[in-house]
Amino acid sequence: GAVVSQHPSRVICKSGTSVKIECRSLDFQATTMFWYRQFPKQSLMLMATSNEGSKATYEQGVEKDKFLINHASLTLSTLTVTSAHPEDSSFYICSARSAIGSVAGGKNIQYFGAGTRLSVL
Amino acid sequence: LAKTTQPISMDSYEGQEVNITCSHNNIATNDYITWYQQFPSQGPRFIIQGYKTKVTNEVASLFIPADRKSSTLSLPRVSLSDTAVYYCPIGNEKLTFGTGTRLTIIP
Numbered sequence: 382g383a384v385v386s387q388h389p390s391r392v393i394c395k396s397g398t399s400v401k402i403e404c405r406s407l408d409f410q411a412t413t414m415f416w417y418r419q420f421p422k423q424s425l426m427l428m429a430t431s432n433e434g435s436k437a438t439y440e441q442g443v444e445k446d447k448f449l450i451n452h453a454s455l456t457l458s459t460l461t462v463t464s465a466h467p468e469d470s471s472f473y474i475c476s477a478r479s480a481i482g483s484v485a486g487g488k489n490i491q492y493f494g495a496g497t498r499l500s501v502l
Numbered sequence: 503l504a505k506t507t508q509p510i511s512m513d514s515y516e517g518q519e520v521n522i523t524c525s526h527n528n529i530a531t532n533d534y535i536t537w538y539q540q541f542p543s544q545g546p547r548f549i550i551q552g553y554k555t556k557v558t559n560e561v562a563s564l565f566i567p568a569d570r571k572s573s574t575l576s577l578p579r580v581s582l583s584d585t586a587v588y589y590c591p592i593g594n595e596k597l598t599f600g601t602g603t604r605l606t607i608i609p
Binding site for chain 2: 417424476490494
């Protein structure tokens with residue numbers, strides 16, 4: 382399947398600082414990437430859709446000024462958690478859509494990064 | 503976005519075949535069915551995708567009835583390393599993840 386790299390895998394920061402997470406598609410180009418958040422023992426929640434060359438589309442309840450998304454190239458999307466607070470501590474996961482591995486005539490598949498564990502003290 | 507319903511948890515012994523069923527009553531015509539496996543502190547890993555009937559790859563089979571309101575992931579001869587959470591998100595562009603099924607393989 383397609384490979385999506387996410388960095389860093391873990392970050393610990395003080396309250397009030399900003400944290401940037403990178404998501405790269407390594408062997409394919411992705412015009413669309415997605416950002417999810419997952420709290421312990423819970424499912425993935427879609428935060429936003431990142432579109433190359435245009436503004437991201439945020440899900441209801443997600444603050445766009447707090448979670449800044451930039452998709453400057455076909456292989457890179459970044460999520461910046463601005464002025465992070467302890468309640469922002471979570472597991473953040475990105476994905477990118479690719480036709481690799483899809484059935485004939487099927488939909489592009491979302492391939493996920495390994496995730497970033499953010500802990501805000 | 504279509505919602506899905508799965509059993510919260512399942513247990514199985516090593517070497518057995520495991521079938522996990524997902525209900526998606528309001529699946530749209532252009533939605534495909536995709537199954538993912540997630541280990542703790544990792545991103546979901548793609549397992550298999552289908553639209554209708556049966557799809558098989560090197561790790562699993564996916565059975566989808568004609569009405570497409572449900573799907574069953576079949577894992578042949580499971581091992582301890584198959585202990586994970588399994589999701590069946592439905593969608594066209596965006597995916598909605600349900601609660602998933604926590605599968606525990608017993609030695």
